[in-house]
Amino acid sequence: MRQKKLIASNKKARHDYFIEEVYEAGIVLTGTEIKSIRQGKVNLKESFAKIENGEVILYQMHISPYEHGNRYNVDPVRPRKLLLHKREIRKLIGYTSQQGLTLVPLNIYINEKGLAKIELAVARGKKLYDKREDIAKRDSERRMQQAMKKSY
Numbered sequence: 001m002r003q004k005k006l007i008a009s010n011k012k013a014r015h016d017y018f019i020e021e022v023y024e025a026g027i028v029l030t031g032t033e034i035k036s037i038r039q040g041k042v043n044l045k046e047s048f049a050k051i052e053n054g055e056v057i058l059y060q061m062h063i064s065p066y067e068h069g070n071r072y073n074v075d076p077v078r079p080r081k082l083l084l085h086k087r088e089i090r091k092l093i094g095y096t097s098q099q100g101l102t103l104v105p106l107n108i109y110i111n112e113k114g115l116a117k118i119e120l121a122v123a124r125g126k127k128l129y130d131k132r133e134d135i136a137k138r139d140s141e142r143r144m145q146q147a148m149k150k151s152y
Contacts, residue, residue, distance in 0.1 A: 004117075007037055009107045010044040015131065017104055017123035020095070025056065025120050026083035027108075032069035037116050039066075042108055049082060049103035049120060051093055056082040058105065058118070082120065095122045 036042065041064035049058045058080045065073040095101050106119040
């Protein structure tokens, strides 16, 4: 039994946003794009999603052109459609209509069947003091772990 293989993750998303809810979505890709993804040549850093005409579209996800793709390669940062159920899209429309909520991709992976999937999060932006609070909490936990190691 194959596990899901993590290709890329957006670490900055968890730093910049409070994650409210996570959805799994498929991605509409061309043949050369999926080959590049399987090689791990994808970047989620500045990407985000919007809902337009009842469809979820992912922007600014960079998939490097496939080396052997020649004329079949497409624009590396083109908008890509995400595949979700209608009820999930309606729920996301409700979330994004609220003030301060946005759609941010967290991870891209290959599932058991060999299909590329993306984890899409409904997120609320953090303020600067929230980020400082998280860093302070992490530091204190790290110090406690080190103190526990020294005491043994």
